[in-house]
Amino acid sequence: xxxxxxxxxxxAPAVNTSSLPDIVFMLLFFFMVATTSKESDPTVSLNxxxxxxxxxxxxxxxxxxxxxxxxxxxxxxxxxxxxAGGYALFLDNVAQPNPGELYNATAVRQWKMDxxxxxxxxxxxxxxxxxxCVKADVNAPVGVVFDIRKELQDIEALKIAYAVxxxxxx
Amino acid sequence: xxxxxxxxxxxxxxxxxxxxLLIFFLVTTTMDRDKAYIKSIPKKIDVPISEPVVVEERxxxxxxxxxQNQLMVRGELIGNPDDISDKIIxxxxxxxxxxxxxxxxxxxxxVDKATIKEQLRAVEEEYDDVDANGSGPIQEEMLEFIxxxxxxxKRKEKAIGMLGTNALSEISSQAHIRVETQKLTGxxxxxxxxxxxxxxxxxxxxxxxxxxxxxxxxxxxxxxxxDPDDLVYKDMGSLLDILYPKRVIEVTPK
Numbered sequence: 280x281x282x283x284x285x286x287x288x289x290x291a292p293a294v295n296t297s298s299l300p301d302i303v304f305m306l307l308f309f310f311m312v313a314t315t316s317k318e319s320d321p322t323v324s325l326n327x328x329x330x331x332x333x334x335x336x337x338x339x340x341x342x343x344x345x346x347x348x349x350x351x352x353x354x355x356x357x358x359x360x361x362x363a364g365g366y367a368l369f370l371d372n373v374a375q376p377n378p379g380e381l382y383n384a385t386a387v388r389q390w391k392m393d394x395x396x397x398x399x400x401x402x403x404x405x406x407x408x409x410x411x412c413v414k415a416d417v418n419a420p421v422g423v424v425f426d427i428r429k430e431l432q433d434i435e436a437l438k439i440a441y442a443v444x445x446x447x448x449x
Numbered sequence: 450x451x452x453x454x455x456x457x458x459x460x461x462x463x464x465x466x467x468x469x470l471l472i473f474f475l476v477t478t479t480m481d482r483d484k485a486y487i488k489s490i491p492k493k494i495d496v497p498i499s500e501p502v503v504v505e506e507r508x509x510x511x512x513x514x515x516x517q518n519q520l521m522v523r524g525e526l527i528g529n530p531d532d533i534s535d536k537i538i539x540x541x542x543x544x545x546x547x548x549x550x551x552x553x554x555x556x557x558x559x560v561d562k563a564t565i566k567e568q569l570r571a572v573e574e575e576y577d578d579v580d581a582n583g584s585g586p587i588q589e590e591m592l593e594f595i596x597x598x599x600x601x602x603k604r605k606e607k608a609i610g611m612l613g614t615n616a617l618s619e620i621s622s623q624a625h626i627r628v629e630t631q632k633l634t635g636x637x638x639x640x641x642x643x644x645x646x647x648x649x650x651x652x653x654x655x656x657x658x659x660x661x662x663x664x665x666x667x668x669x670x671x672x673x674x675x676d677p678d679d680l681v682y683k684d685m686g687s688l689l690d691i692l693y694p695k696r697v698i699e700v701t702p703k
Contacts, residue, residue: 297460303467307474314478328637330644332651333484340483347483350636412485415636422632424639425701432490440485443640 315340321369325351325416330443339410343402345440346394347371348387350415350423366419384426387411388434406436414442486643488699508555508623510540512642516633523553530641537649541620541693555624561616562609569602608688612661617691625696632702646697654689661688 315337339345349369368383370390395406411431413424428439512533513521520527522536543554550556576595579588609617628642655666662669662685669689672682 296464300460300463300467303464303471307467307471310471310474310478314474314480315482316477317479328640330484330486330640330647332644332647334487336483336485410487412483414483417635417637419636420632421630421634421636421639422702424636425630425632425699428490428699429701432493435492437490437492438487439490440487441636441640441643442483442485443644445484 321349321351321371321414322354323349323351323367323369324354325349325414325419327414327442327444328417330445331447333443333445334440336410336412336440336442342404343398344404344408345410345412346391347412347414347442348390348427350413350419352416366416366423368423384423384430387427387430391431391434391436406434407438409436410438410440411436412440412442486640486647488643488697504623504625505621507553508621509625509627510537511627511629513629514631514634514638514642516631518635518638520638530638530645533642533645534649534652537626537646538653540624540626541649541653545618545620555621557618557620559616559618560605560609562606565602565606565609565617569599569606572598572602604687605691607684608691611684611688619691620694624694625698627698627700629700630702634702643697646695650693650695653693657689657692658685 336345348371350366351369352365353367368386370386391406391409391411395403395409411427413427415424424441431437431439511521511523520530520533522533527533527536540554543549543552544557548556572595576592576599579591579595582588605617626646628639630639651666658664658666658669664685666689669682669685672679673686677683
């Protein structure tokens with residue numbers, strides 16, 4: 280006769296899951312604090328160069344005082360031949376890029392103006408206060424960057440930023 | 450009336466809701482921060498410049514690259530782009546202690562307290578003169594120009610006060626770094642040059658900051674960013690700015 284009688288008739292009690300939402304909320308808050316929202320996914324792929332002693336763009340992103348543009352090879356391989364040197368320009372938040380004009384440096388001017396107008400008046404800081412951040416592939420030709428600079432100079436958006444990968448601060 | 454128990458709300462699906470939110474945030478956000486070098490583009494001027502300003506060769510540090518991504522610093526071919534920062538540091542420090550007129554590096558000028566006071570008084574008098582001579586668009590532009598000069602001298606006055614020495618040695622006001630690229634130069638090399646410039650200037654300022662204030666330049670910078678109203682750190686930053694100014698010209702390729 281054993282003292283510990285096995286009681287097979289009784290099922291294992293259910294695990295209490297009432298604190299599961301708390302755990303998930305904690306995770307949620309962590310991600311909300313530690314990440315920043317993505318701009319639109321670019322249709323060009325690029326491999327960013329490395330650099331040190333850079334400036335963090337996060338504060339400008341939070342105040343939406345920064346516009347991103349990308350120079351890389353088109354993800355749609357069939358399109359590569361359409362662009363000189365195989366590099367295309369992608370403008371952030373342009374929903375339907377028309378390859379004829381939008382992948383051209385001259386489109387930058389219209390894009391900047393549109394983005395500026397789209398902002399509510401109370402949040403505007405003046406077009407000269409909005410940084411234009413260029414994210415380009417390591418091998419992208421610098422000539423495109425200078426074409427963009429010229430367009431920006433014409434509309435007096437005089438702040439430009441060259442994006443790089445900086446792993447020294449982490 | 451009899452008291453009724455309020456039925457308990459079933460919270461079993463709360464976790465599902467939280468998961469849904471969590472997944473939404475996971476998808477729409479990124480962990481990596483955007484890092485970049487902010488540069489300002491010079492303002493467009495409509496008036497054609499009849500005579501180009503002559504800059505002494507010693508005041509120019511030209512970094513040239515071509516379409517084959519070859520590098521040249523001050524006329525010398527460089528194989529490893531990591532060496533650019535050493536060249537920049539040499540450019541800044543060669544004449545820092547004592548001027549060597551025979552060298553091909555920018556000269557330093559030394560201004561003492563009395564000169565700064567005198568200059569400050571002179572520009573302030575100039576300001577009053579122009580101000581008294583009526584108003585108009587030209588006068589306003591003049592006033593703005595003189596105002597910037599006054600600010601400059603006031604900054605120097607403050608800087609010399611912080612240094613605690615009698616004279617402030619300054620690199621030639623025309624000394625600058627010139628980045629010359631060609632249209633087909635790779636973006637990677639272009640940003641590498643900027644990276645090297647930032648690294649060199651940071652190192653120079655960091656050394657000076659450690660010597661003068663016993664604090665690294667990085668920590669001074671972050672304190673200025675965190676609290677722009679903190680005058681002590683702002684003055685430190687402005688002094689280091691005067692000692693090692695970052696003047697970079699990017700030449701548009703033809």
